[in-house]
Every structure is written in structure tokens, then in C-alpha cells.
Amino acid sequence: MSELEVRQLRYFVAVAEELHFGRAAERLGMAQPPLSRAIRDLERHLGVRLLERTTRQVALTPAGEVFLHDARTALDAVTAAARRARHAGQPTPSLRVALKADFDAGLLPRILAAFQREDAALPVELLLGGRGDQVPALHDGRADIALLPTPFDNHDLDVEPLLTEPRLLALAADDPLAARSSLCLADLAGRSLPDGTPADRDGRPPTTARTQNGREQSPSPPRGRVVEAQPTPLDLAKIFNLIELGSIIMFLPVSVASRHRRLGIAYRNVGDLPPTTLVLAWPQDSRSPAVAAFVRAATAVAKAAQADAQTDQDQTDQEAPQRAMM
Amino acid sequence: MSELEVRQLRYFVAVAEELHFGRAAERLGMAQPPLSRAIRDLERHLGVRLLERTTRQVALTPAGEVFLHDARTALDAVTAAARRARHAGQPTPSLRVALKADFDAGLLPRILAAFQREDAALPVELLLGGRGDQVPALHDGRADIALLPTPFDNHDLDVEPLLTEPRLLALAADDPLAARSSLCLADLAGRSLPDGTPADRDGRPPTTARTQNGREQSPSPPRGRVVEAQPTPLDLAKIFNLIELGSIIMFLPVSVASRHRRLGIAYRNVGDLPPTTLVLAWPQDSRSPAVAAFVRAATAVAKAAQADAQTDQDQTDQEAPQRAMM
DNA sequence: GCTCACTCATATCCGCACGGTATCAATCCG
DNA sequence: CGGATTGATACCGTGCGGATATGAGTGAGC
Structure with missing residues (x-):
């Protein structure tokens, strides 16, 4: 044999x-x-x-x-x-963090700053890949750790939740649904998400053969050296164009939605849309002290951010208790 | 490249x-x-x-x-x-269950029976390997699922706890420690466990090069076809001999200890010895319905057994509230 | 129903890469 | 300083992976 x-x-x-x-x-x-x-x-x-x-x-x-x-x-x-x-043989090894641009709940700068204060800190390399590329990047060694929203396929990964936030529906402002007073997932039957899956089946897309697409530019990096990973077939800008045209709709965490307010696009609450959790994920067998330090830094930042958000929320509640969502 | x-x-x-x-x-x-x-x-x-x-x-x-x-x-x-x-190409595929003989908390016969009543049931093949061989067996495809006590190295495995039980210290009856009224881990400094690790450091042994030893027979199988896996360098019989001679000591779940009461060996409570949990473990990426069925069957059996044990325990407490351990 | 196109299998040849033997070079020890 | 140990280099043969040419079976079209 x-x-x-x-x-x-x-x-x-x-x-x-x-x-x-x-x-x-x-x-x-x-x-x-x-x-x-x-x-x-x-x-x-x-x-x-x-x-x-x-x-x-x-x-x-x-x-x-x-x-x-x-x-x-x-x-x-x-x-x-x-x-x-x-990568380990490089003269100055770095920590490669995979994430989808903007899907960091605004935490990334603070996380990176906190990480740099850790003893085991390394230069950080950001891999801005499309949604769904973070997990493969961890598996095939392109990335050391990933920042990504649930749900995702967490086979063979250790996971640390950072913070949970509700999601909003992004759709064309002139979409009939935007006029509705309340929405639920069933109302979205027949609509399609950017990855082609029907909107009433909110999960990860079926794992087909992995495609490798062409190059493409990506929005402004928050910090650190930035490398284009498996580039996004549709970046957020294009997606918003499609949303504006009414051809697709999308679910976005509030932190992402609040950064992309624009005419022509409306955000609406969907009653039974489950929230998303931003998590850190890394290979279970990672023995890297840098990964551990990053996890420590990120959880600390997330905890602080969540506390801030709580007090913000309290204040908002006091100021305008019943203000409608957008 | x-x-x-x-x-x-x-x-x-x-x-x-x-x-x-x-x-x-x-x-x-x-x-x-x-x-x-x-x-x-x-x-x-x-x-x-x-x-x-x-x-x-x-x-x-x-x-x-x-x-x-x-x-x-x-x-x-x-x-x-x-x-x-x-294995999948065999005309009659089977479910290969890795475990260490006797370390099933007495649940195995009931689990196997319950499993056979499942729709996705297959013939079961038991792989009786040494302690610490179950995880490698899962990783290299010799086994589909394993039954083993914590702590163990659960990299890349999905885990389902079945039941937690306290552990006892097994030692020679004439050991000075056996005369002590109470024990704690610190008292065991300097003693060695069967795998060579010092007794006051209760964890998994350091992962050295994997050795492949010679053949060896194993005690009576509970059911199903039995195959000798990577055979135990020290089976329980030999270990008990060594314990009797006072050259080693060992921690055993009460379910194992109660099956191996014999003269020359004493079991003692150790105050700060953490309990062990019998768990099922299987590769995270397993999509086998048979594995899922086995997990279902085993958890059901364990739940029932734990309920039974609870009532037994209650009765025992009523009958002899302060009876000393052995 | 015959033919054609399509697709996988078989036959044969060739080049290269992997492994073996012989030998060298460097380091440690007495 | 010489022998022993150990990794590196040189060179050569063979087996295996790949190409080309061809065969054979099957579904589609007229």
C-alpha cells in the first residue's frame, strides 16, 4: 500500500x-x-x-x-x-486578518490599535475578500484569523463572538415594500440577494465549485498593509447600485447600514430577521501567540464597544423613546 | 508553483x-x-x-x-x-466506533441497542484502542465516531457530552496514601500515571512521535464485530497489576472503578480531582447520517442513564447518607 | 435503422524525475 | 592530527507520468 x-x-x-x-x-x-x-x-x-x-x-x-x-x-x-x-519563513512575519470590507462593525481601527499594544503584536495584513472567502482563506493558509458575521460554515474553526447586532433590510426607496409599515421574511419571497440566493432562505449559499474571478479594486482600507484576496465579484458599491435599481435586496448589519445611507436606498426593519453576530474565527490548531493576542485585543474592544453602545442606546431611549427606525 | x-x-x-x-x-x-x-x-x-x-x-x-x-x-x-x-466502498459499510475498553460508563450495550433501532443504523464495528488513540483514529479515517473521557485533544472534532462522573484514585491497598483520611492532588506529587505523566499534572500526555506497537488481545467485546485498533501498550489488566505493586497510581471514573474492585487495590476520593465527562466525538465535517443517528441514540441513552443514576443516588443518600467511599 | 459525433478506454512511446551508488567535505573526538 | 560521523554533491539507470494515435460504445439526427 x-x-x-x-x-x-x-x-x-x-x-x-x-x-x-x-x-x-x-x-x-x-x-x-x-x-x-x-x-x-x-x-x-x-x-x-x-x-x-x-x-x-x-x-x-x-x-x-x-x-x-x-x-x-x-x-x-x-x-x-x-x-x-x-509565510512563517518571511523575515518579518505578519498577522493576516481576513474580512469583508466594512463588515467590522466599526471596530477594526480600535482592534488594530489594541492589538498593537499587545506583547505578541505583529504587523497586520488585511485581506479584504468577498463574503464567503474568509473561511476558505483560513483553511488554505492565506489568513491567520478572520473577522466575519454569522451565519457561516465554521467547520474546523475556533470561534469567538465579538458582538451581536440587528440587521436591516436594504432596498430601493421606491420599492413597494418600503412603504409597508412592517415587514417579515415571508414578504420577501421571490426577491434575490446579491449572491443569488432567494431572500426568504437566509443562510449560506450552497457550496458549489469554488470559482476564481478576475482582479478588482476595493474601498479604502482602514489601516495596515492591504492585500487584495480573492476579489469580490460584487463589491458593496455595485451592490448598492443594484439595490437602488430595485433588482436585488440585501440584509445588512446596522453598523454597515449606518455607513451607507444614501438617497434611493431605504432601510427597513424586518420583524423576524435574526440578528447577526460578528465573530472572530481561526484554525483550531493555531498555536500562534499573535492570534491569541489578537483575540484578546478584539474581545476587549468589543466588550468596551458594547458597553458604549448600551449607554448610547439608553441615552437615545431617553431622548426619543419611540423614534422609528430611519 | x-x-x-x-x-x-x-x-x-x-x-x-x-x-x-x-x-x-x-x-x-x-x-x-x-x-x-x-x-x-x-x-x-x-x-x-x-x-x-x-x-x-x-x-x-x-x-x-x-x-x-x-x-x-x-x-x-x-x-x-x-x-x-x-470504507465507504465496502458492500456493507459499517459504523466504526472507537473507544477504550471499559471506558463506556456501562452505556455501550444500551447505546448500541438504541442505535440499531434508528433508521440510519448500520452494523457497528468497535475499535478498542488504547487511551489517546481514539482521536488519531478519527483524524486518519479509521473510525467514524469515538466514545472517550475528557480531557482530550479535541482539535477539529465535534463533541457531544454524554455524562459526567467523578473520578477516584486507584492505588495499592498498602500504599501509605490509602490510609489517609482525605487526599488532594498536591499529595500525589511525584507519583506517576500509566502514560508516564506525573500525577499532579492531570492532562493529556505530550504529543510525541506516534509509536506503533505489537499485537495484543483485549477483553470481552460487548457486541458487534470487534477489531483490534492500534493496540494498547498497557491494557487495564497490566495497569492494575502495576497499581497493585504500588509502582503507579491512576485516576478512574467511578463506573470503571466499580467494575474492577479487587483485593490489593484501594479506591480513594481526591478532593480537588476534577470529574471526567464521557463524550462522543466525531469529525466536524461528517455528513454521515449514521453518525448523526448514533449521536441521537447515545444522548438519549445517556440522558436516561443519568436520570436513573440520579434516583439511585437519591435512594443511596436516604439509605446511608454518610457512607464512606469504599 | 444507419450513421455520425461524442466521449471514455487502450496501446505504445518517450522524457524526466526519483532513487541508488560512489565520493567529497566538514565537524567532532580522542 | 587522524579517524569517525554525517550531510552534500556527482552521476547514472529505471520506472512512472504524460503525449499521440486509435479503438469502442452510446446517444442523436435524418
């Missing part, structure tokens, strides 16, 4: 995703026959049939399904090993 | 563990020169120095340390993928 090789995993994943030997071979930059042979050898090696194939159709067997899943995580693990080693 | 290969990871891990190219090459079943070259190529590929070597000494760089860790988990991930695929 020699040993499985990474190349075989890559080949299998390609075929399993394409369900077509020719296209998979093309994607892998090789010819089709050696790919067929490689898959055959892999199956022989495992003693298990992974793909059911006729000359016209390729399908995954049950064993193939589980192997696809495990092969993906194994591939992630080896690329993560490579990336983290490369 | 071609791609890291499993072979390179195996090589590096061997060298990093041996800190000696010759021995590592021997362990890998190859000559030393190609190993040296492979490591050099790996470092060149990563652009990072992993090992600091003179002609007389080999040491890990900081980057090497992190890469060693990640390489191990990556290797685990690929062997897990292979094993799980092989």
Missing part, C-alpha cells in the same frame, strides 16, 4: 467536479488519456469504484462522494501547509 | 522527527542522498529554510516547526481520505 499522492487527488477532484474527463483534462492542462489512466489507477489503488462511467455519462458513486469531500479538505490542508510555511 | 506532494511531506516529517538524515532515510526505506536532495528541493520550492543543519546537527527553524505541524495534519487528511473512501 504505497501512498496516495496529491496529484491523484487533484485529478480526481477535477473529474468529480466536471463530471467529464475531457473538460477536466483541459482544466488540468493535460491530455485526456493519462487522466483516465490516473483515475483508473487511483480506483485500483483504493480498491473502490469512485466514478460510474459510461461512454456518455460520468457520475459519482457514494464512495466517490465521500472521497471528493475528503480529497478537497486534504488538498486544502497541504496548500495550507505550504502557504503557512512560506 | 507546481504543487506540494505527499512524498515530500512524508520525507520532511521523518527528518524533522529524527533530526537525522541517515536515520530518517532508513525509516523511509531509502538512501540518505536522495532524501537530502528532496529536502533541499522542498525548501527551494517553498522558498523557506525549514531545517538548520551543520554536518553534525540538524534543527528545526521556526518555519520548520509550523510546517511540521501542518504537514502532519495534511498527511492525516490524505490518509483519512483514502481510508474513508475504502
